Amino acid sequence: MIDLHCHILPGVDDGPTSLNESLKLARFFVADGITVVTATPHCHKFIHLLRADILPHVAAYNRELKAAAIPLTVLPGSEIQVYDSAVYRREFDEDVFCHLGDRRTHTLLEFSWDADKFPSDSVELIEWIRSREMTPIVAHPERHHYFREQPKLLQRLVDAGAWVQITVDSLLGNFGPEAKDFGQQFLRTHHEAILASDAHNAKRCSGLSAGYAWVKEYLGPDRSRDLFDRAERVQISLMSDEVSLPSFQAKAG
Numbered sequence: 216m217i218d219l220h221c222h223i224l225p226g227v228d229d230g231p232t233s234l235n236e237s238l239k240l241a242r243f244f245v246a247d248g249i250t251v252v253t254a255t256p257h258c259h260k261f262i263h264l265l266r267a268d269i270l271p272h273v274a275a276y277n278r279e280l281k282a283a284a285i286p287l288t289v290l291p292g293s294e295i296q297v298y299d300s301a302v303y304r305r306e307f308d309e310d311v312f313c314h315l316g317d318r319r320t321h322t323l324l325e326f327s328w329d330a331d332k333f334p335s336d337s338v339e340l341i342e343w344i345r346s347r348e349m350t351p352i353v354a355h356p357e358r359h360h361y362f363r364e365q366p367k368l369l370q371r372l373v374d375a376g377a378w379v380q381i382t383v384d385s386l387l388g389n390f391g392p393e394a395k396d397f398g399q400q401f402l403r404t405h406h407e408a409i410l411a412s413d414a415h416n417a418k419r420c421s422g423l424s425a426g427y428a429w430v431k432e433y434l435g436p437d438r439s440r441d442l443f444d445r446a447e448r449v450q451i452s453l454m455s456d457e458v459s460l461p462s463f464q465a466k467a468g
Contacts, residue, residue, distance in 0.1 A: 216423045216443070217251040217450040218244065219315060220323055220354060220380055220411035223289065224272050227264060228256040230415045234279060239417045241285050247422035251288045251450055253315050255323050259296035265306075266313040269293055290453055291317045294354055296325040300334045304343065314349065316453030323380070325354040330361035333368070341375035352378045355413060357385045357398035369401075378407045383426030384419070386410075402442075403434055409446050 222230030223240055231237035244252060254273055256264045273291040280287055292315040297303050306312055314322040322344065326333055334340065344351045353372055356362040356379055362369045373379065381402060385394040402408055410427065414420035431439035 216247075216249045216427075217253070217446050218249050218412050218414070218423055219253045219292075219321075219352070219409060219446065219449060220255050220294065220382075220413045221252045222254075222256060222294075222413070222415045223252055224254050224256055224269075224276055227268075227272055228262045230256065236416060237276070238279065238283055238285065240414060240420060241280060241283075241287050243417060243420065243422065244414075245285060245287050247424050249287070249423055251290060251454075253290045253292040253323075253453070255292045255294040255315075257296070258293040258312065259325070260298055264293055264313075265311045266291075266293075266317065267311070269313045270317065290315070292323060294323050294325050296327065297334055297337070297340065298327060298332060300336050300340045303340065307344075307347075315352075315449070318453050319347075319349055320452045321350045321352055321378075321449055323354055324351045324377070326356075326359065328359065333361060337368075338371050338375045341372050341377045345376040350376070350378055352380050352409065354380050355382045355385065357381055357394045357401065358390055360393075363393055363397045366397075373405060373407055378409060379405065380409050380411050380413075382413045383410055383421050383423060383429075384413070386426055386429045387421055389421065399433065402430060402438065406441070408442065409449065410442050 222228055223237055225231045225234045225237035258264050269291050273289055277289055291313050293313040295312055341351055356369050381398045384390055385398045388395045412420050427439050
């Protein structure tokens, strides 16, 4: 399995504060069946981590994983918050963002927790990103109250070409019944989704296997398989220069 949203790097944002804590999280992932993690430290106004900051941290962390004999591969990435669409577009064109896998195929996008700061041109921004042959993935919308209260806001983003990342802990009820219900309903009615842990430390992580098991129990094995296969296709796009996503047929997992 691949986890596409995870704050695993030690001492860079609000994730693990120490290397030991981070390695504990890595061991948990391996035990859960995760083989690849995309490290997605924050890139927002207050923790504005860019490609030049992230790549050295990822390289150093992979060396630590090797030294500790932990069979986990960590790819670079970031969780980029849109607090100003014009600023986002400028930094995107300057190529300073660290997109998932440090590739130009998928990018993890976060919107503000404050409804008043949700950009009025969000649909146009999604279309702009898609015009650059990149798929934006909206992080944990089930946890944003304004998406739950106004689901058409999220629907318009999906219609414009965005995918949605649902957090496993939301499905398990760890972020409250509202997030659980909204996440379940989205997965029931929308195809354009992936599961991720959004782990920040060993205490705030339920892995991925629990999420796929939850989906299998409540939404059926076909939906669980579909989510797994979609994540696997993303993994291949991040780790291969030759894959053609539209024609790729994932293995059953």
